[in-house]
Amino acid sequence: MSWIHLFGHILFVLLLGYYLITNLQWYNYKLSRILLHHHAPYQHILFFLLPLFGYLALREWVLALDLVYGAVFYFWQRKLDKKLVFTSRVKRFFVLLFLFTLVLDMLFMIKGIKLYSTLLPLAVTLLVSNIIEKYLFMIFYKEAKKKLKKIDPIIVAITASYGKTSIKNFLTQILQDNYRVYKTPRSVNTLAGIMKDINESLPEDTQIYIVEAGARERGDIASIAKLIEHQYAIIGKIGEQHIEYFQSLENIILTKLEILLSKRLKKAFIWDGLEIKDDEKFVKYGKNIKNIQADLEGVSWGVELDGKEYHFFAPVLGDFNALNITAAILAAREIGLDMEIIQKRVRHLKPVEHRLQKIEAGGKLIIDDSFNGNLEGMVSSYELVKGYPGRKVIVTPGIVESTPQANEKLARKINEVFDLVIITGKLNREILDKAITKKKILLDDKQMLQNVLAESTKAGDLILFSNDTPAFM
Template sequence: MLINALYFINSLLFNFCISFYLISALQWYSYKLNRIVFHYHKPLWHLYFLLCPYLMFLAFPLYSLIYFIILAPILYFWNKSIDKKLIFTSKVKWFFVFVFVYNTLFAILALRFSFLFNLCTLVLALLSLKIYDLFSKIYYKKQAKSKLNRLSNLKIILITASFGKTSIKNFLYELLKDDFKVYKTPRSVNTLMGIVADINNNLNEQTQIYIAEAGARLKGDIDEITRFLEPQICIVGEIGNAHLEYFKSVDNIRQTKLEALNSKRLEKAFLHTSTLKKEDEIITLYDDKISNIDSNLEGLNFEISFKQELHTFKSQILGEFNAQNLCVCILCAHYLGINFESIKKNILNIKSVEHRLQIISKEPKFIIDDGFNGNFKGMSASYHLCKLYQGRKVLVSPGIIEVSKEENIKLAQIINDCFDLAIITANVNAEIFEKELSIKKIILKEKSELVNTLAKETKNGDLILFSNDAPSFM
């Protein structure tokens, strides 16, 4: 009996350790198993936390407690060091329930037949999680769709783009909130099930306008969201090579983003010229209506041409590229009945979206947080903006994630022209920047070193730009 209990405890602790690492990795990559197999940024972690433990278990099944004594502290300190820790959602909790159930079952079978049965625990737990996820999605989607059907007067605005989605969503909300009861998806929620959960949990039945953001990693992702929401207004922002690793070509990205036009209830669409669509009664191309953009560290001025009239707008928002983001919001707000004079007043009061060219402080160090800006065009524009600063300029960045090598090489050339010091915070592009940067550079081995590095290497009067952000698993 004691041996049986010991074997059960051994196998349970072993499986819980493995499961903790695996479900953390899955959560980072949106629970896509193929992504943690083929697109994982720290493959050596698989060796440390999956392969080696399994080999140890196969070699010493009755003594795996010894390995647990070693592995558990390593996992503890590993989890403490990473910045995206496991969130214990109901999905994660069910996964551990499945692990416990199958571990109990296979521990019994292992005593009668072979300890190799225990190796099935994780596989069946993942399969059960997939089945649970499938039925959960059906139930919650049906619940959310029923709620939308009840809100017959609700106007839905769907926003998608390669970059700038969240900024457009937040700017548009600020322009509409005084005239309508408006609700927007929180933070960067942009997947179908994220939107479904938001509708079920947060959408008030008095809402007049619902603004939703749609992201994609595969063809059909935007179409799935579009057919579920059936928005009356769609905004398709600039098309670029964000997530090129998954889509393989910019044309594939473009076709996926244009799935937003598949709505049966589509009344109006505001599109960037990079969509390669032409204007008609429904489609308005917005970025070619902007002119005379003046961007500096104090804000942004620009003009919009509308029905052969020029309208001038001023904003405290930083970044030349934000003129486009603001422009589409202005045109959309005007389409919904708000006059230009009211919009001009509201534009003046809009503040930077959090982590998007957000000024944190001007003294003693000029600190700008642009951590959510992760595309070449936006990042390079922010670098040229920083070049206007008269003092020493410091960049903190991992570079661009999930794009071709050439994009980061081009970015390095701009960094050389605009900054005095570059601190590279992720391994994913370290080799490129080591070779391409000619200015003083510091490439961190661990992101946790950043605070001490900034204290040591920067001084009062410096401008420090935090550009893009990569989690420590990259």
């Protein structure tokens, strides 16, 4: 075999590795999720299996195959809104893949074997990479534990099927004028992400650390609780979000309840839709919320506490936010804020970005709810805009990581409220296209959305961005 073939094969393996590590990064480095729960499994055929079979059939022209494969792959990944991020882990993966491919190819060349191994260097790289990452994980874990012990902040852990990021942001806003508060950024909510956040970003003078805890399988939140050993916990509303991973609502509930396993837990604020034994540490909320009124200016409601009703108004959209903000109110009160101060802070809350965020542009009213991905929250947002006097347009992929029945319910509500429906993504297209009877536009490429909106909407329209999905879905 020639040196040109050697070079071509190494390049080919690196291209396969690029596709593999991109998918691993999307799915939290879980190979099982790529194989069993991928949202577009046909991509495995196009970008992995077909090129692999192409090499087996056309190995003498491997450089030509590289050019074709590389060109197709380049144009595909250009359209992705969630491109590969070259973290230290990804860089280590490529170094290992290059070295193992080179060594194995040289051995095959010396032995006179004409067909270089392609899957073997990928498999060895994955194995060794995982061993290295587990070793580094243990080091980073100890460092995070040590730093938390040194700073010793009050820690509030928050979990829910939906609304946990909102609760985190609302609690931070209520507390931040009285305490040095730090929260996990964006939607960082995995054990690895929280560890990284502690080691790299948690300020040394933090008094209150607010942690969002997410999960894809049983034990995920228990691991977070073991790391941070929080004093306070909030469990928001639980539903069938991510049910494809958990298989049942019972598994989802049991996973969320793992947040109560902290050894230092003093108080937990729990949505009263959960059936859980009474405990002096547990404060249930939900049924004590009264007279919710929501419109395009904000939400008002009352909360019964200790025999007295407190009234609140927040300039954020969505009646469901009364529940999220109440959870933050209870935690802030327990930490030490006076209720009168809390009421004032709630009146000045800022909406969470991409969660019923109101924007006016070009005479159009835009409601950005692209981070709201559950049936109840999405339907609530439709009720919110239902009374708008002008034409109503919705841009949505439907509900991701949920059931067909949930998307059918969503479609029926869309039919009640909207005049024009723009369906993005392919995941729920068949269900929504069949169930929605209003005028529809099916959009294959989200990069065309701006042009479609410019052509299909006019001043006076309300445009609701309801949920979003990465382009790979």
